Amino acid sequence: MPNLEKKTLTKQSEDFAQWYQDLVYEAELAEVSEVRGCGIVRPYGLKIWELIKAELSRRLEDDGVENVYFPIFVPLENLEAEKDHVKGFAPELAIVTHAGGEELTNKLAVRPTSEAAMYKTYAKWIQSYKYLPLRLNQWANVVRWEKRPRAFLRWSEFLWQEGHTAFATETEARAESRKMLDIYTDIYKFMAIPGFSGQKSESEKFAGAVDTLTIEVMAKDGKAIQGATSHYLGTNFAEVFKVNYLGSDGNSHLVQQNSWGLSWRAVGAVVMVHGDDNGLRLPPNIAPIQVVIIPIYKDELSQKKVLENSNKISADLKKKYRVKRDERDNESPGFKYNYWELRGVPVRLEIGGREVEENKVTVFRRDLNTKETVVLGELAVYLKKLMKDIHKNLYQQALDFSGSHIKKIKSWEEIKATNIWYEASWSEDPATEKELKEKFGIVSRVLPLKNVSKPAKNKKCFISGQAAKRDWLFAKCY
RNA sequence: CGGGGUGUGGCCCAGUUGGUCCAAGGCGUCUGGUUUGGGACCAGAAGAUCGUGAGUUCGAAUCUCACCACCCCGACCA
Numbered sequence: 001m002p003n004l005e006k007k008t009l010t011k012q013s014e015d016f017a018q019w020y021q022d023l024v025y026e027a028e029l030a031e032v033s034e035v036r037g038c039g040i041v042r043p044y045g046l047k048i049w050e051l052i053k054a055e056l057s058r059r060l061e062d063d064g065v066e067n068v069y070f071p072i073f074v075p076l077e078n079l080e081a082e083k084d085h086v087k088g089f090a091p092e093l094a095i096v097t098h099a100g101g102e103e104l105t106n107k108l109a110v111r112p113t114s115e116a117a118m119y120k121t122y123a124k125w126i127q128s129y130k131y132l133p134l135r136l137n138q139w140a141n142v143v144r145w146e147k148r149p150r151a152f153l154r155w156s157e158f159l160w161q162e163g164h165t166a167f168a169t170e171t172e173a174r175a176e177s178r179k180m181l182d183i184y185t186d187i188y189k190f191m192a193i194p195g196f197s198g199q200k201s202e203s204e205k206f207a208g209a210v211d212t213l214t215i216e217v218m219a220k221d222g223k224a225i226q227g228a229t230s231h232y233l234g235t236n237f238a239e240v241f242k243v244n245y246l247g248s249d250g251n252s253h254l255v256q257q258n259s260w261g262l263s264w265r266a267v268g269a270v271v272m273v274h275g276d277d278n279g280l281r282l283p284p285n286i287a288p289i290q291v292v293i294i295p296i297y298k299d300e301l302s303q304k305k306v307l308e309n310s311n312k313i314s315a316d317l318k319k320k321y322r323v324k325r326d327e328r329d330n331e332s333p334g335f336k337y338n339y340w341e342l343r344g345v346p347v348r349l350e351i352g353g354r355e356v357e358e359n360k361v362t363v364f365r366r367d368l369n370t371k372e373t374v375v376l377g378e379l380a381v382y383l384k385k386l387m388k389d390i391h392k393n394l395y396q397q398a399l400d401f402s403g404s405h406i407k408k409i410k411s412w413e414e415i416k417a418t419n420i421w422y423e424a425s426w427s428e429d430p431a432t433e434k435e436l437k438e439k440f441g442i443v444s445r446v447l448p449l450k451n452v453s454k455p456a457k458n459k460k461c462f463i464s465g466q467a468a469k470r471d472w473l474f475a476k477c478y
Numbered sequence: 479c480g481g482g483g484u485g486u487g488g489c490c491c492a493g494u495u496g497g498u499c500c501a502a503g504g505c506g507u508c509u510g511g512u513u514u515g516g517g518a519c520c521a522g523a524a525g526a527u528c529g530u531g532a533g534u535u536c537g538a539a540u541c542u543c544a545c546c547a548c549c550c551c552g553a554c555c556a
Contacts, residue, residue, distance in 0.1 A: 008517090017550085036548070088556060113556065147479075147554055154555075206556050229556070261556085296515055303514095334516035352515060362515090441552095477555095 016221035037149035037156035047288035073108040088207020119241035128246040152268030160263035166255040173256035184228040192283035192394040210234035218402040219272035222419035230260035280344025296352030425456035425468035432463040
């Protein structure tokens with residue numbers, strides 16, 4: 001729980017995990033719930049997710065993906081059908097054993113993901129090649145009873161979108177998987193977050209997938225956050241759920257499938273990437289409030305003038321931005337500054353007697369924590385540019401940060417700290433990854449796209465000394 | 479699942495050699511007033527089965543036993 005008494009966040013440098021927790025609760029993104037591991041997302045936090053969702057939704061619709069909805073419950077036997085899949089998820093399943101006052105003969109799992117919920121139906125829907133490709137998406141909640149929950153990043157229940165597609169050929173399916181990764185990469189850019197997109201290792205990929213593509217994000221404590229994944233499932237699930245189609249050749253074939261998802265974990269990533277010791281810093285694209293106006297006055301006369309003025313400005317700005325006027329009479333300007341800085345509002349306008357008299361406003365930008373005075377007539381143009389600048393600057397800061405926190409190494413003996421990432425040539429042997437994890441708590445995060453078809457820079461694997469295949473990124477992760 | 483910690487008004491908590499505790503303080507809330515350019519102040523008010531159960535005792539927030547819940551670290555983690 002946040003310590004509201006101290007009124008200041010734990011410093012990032014003191015205890016990053018504590019800082020994150022303090023911020024999530026004090027900025028009113030979320031609330032602890034009565035249910036272990038589950039979070040209550042408050043309006044301010046949910047709005048950030050909804051803004052991310054709106055953008056992704058738009059992108060998917062533009063691309064011709066249709067939305068669908070399947071039940072939250074999955075027959076347990078369906079889930080058990082794909083053997084890697086069930087092995088991966090069994091430990092974290094919530095299972096319904098009783099309903100309607102009776103014990104269920106056929107137990108139901110609360111979906112941890114919906115492959116097993118959907119594909120039997122896909123088999124029904126897909127008859128011939130004419131029904132392909134099938135590209136559906138659902139916005140849903142899923143439940144994964146992880147041993148160690150973390151606000152936004154790993155709550156037991158979370159909201160996400162999961163796309164499930166079926167194609168005739170591997171080429172098409174793999175192209176789709178890659179396209180979705182690109183869309184996710186764009187969505188992270190929309191949040192002013194540079195990600196590392198690429199491929200997962202054998203041990204890190206999705207249970208049931210042939211290949212998993214991922215976008216990895218670097219938090220300010222140097223840990224990696226898996227931002228979104230796009231899986232090429234091959235025919236693994238199609239075999240189990242008998243998803244075949246009649247080809248133009250007259251023969252029956254298995255479909256080639258993908259699934260891809262992005263969750264509200266992205267909100268946690270935004271906090272961990274952009275936040276500072278004063279609180280959240282939101283890029284304008286996903287800020288529930290983009291401009292907050294603080295009227296400042298001393299007596300009734302100036303109050304009237306200032307409020308008139310700020311109302312006019314706010315009415316004007318509301319046409320283009322999400323604007324909030326903070327007219328609470330019982331709080332001081334200083335209190336309000338801190339209040340909205342904690343919540344990461346990108347731009348603050350201060351309007352007091354001075355501004356009214358000179359026909360100006362004072363503009364504060366949260367990304368740099370600086371103030372400037374702007375002539376009222378130039379405000380619209382100024383803000384338009386400022387919003388772009390803030391986005392660019394946040395992105396650049398994050399890019400510089402991650403760039404300066406990756407160390408290229410030739411041998412794992414060079415690993416001293418675990419609060420940075422390492423780039424190294426790797427044999428891709430799962431056994432070596434296990435060793436690395438045991439010794440340093442570090443795992444492979446991603447084979448960056450640019451390295452996928454490039455041979456390793458160094459001949460020897462940085463762990464085992466065997467022949468290295470390609471250059472991967474390694475880090476601790478959330 | 480292993481290690482550690484915590485449970486006291488809405489929130490943060492003090493109080494644990496048993497009695498002076500029908501529980502202190504701060505934040506927040508409410509009322510009134512003064513304030514308002516970087517986390518305002520004064521006065522007053524409301525608000526508590528001290529996690530649950532049993533036990534010891536003349537007497538339990540405090541001691542004993544059992545249980546429950548949550549948090550943190552780790553293992554696990556698409």
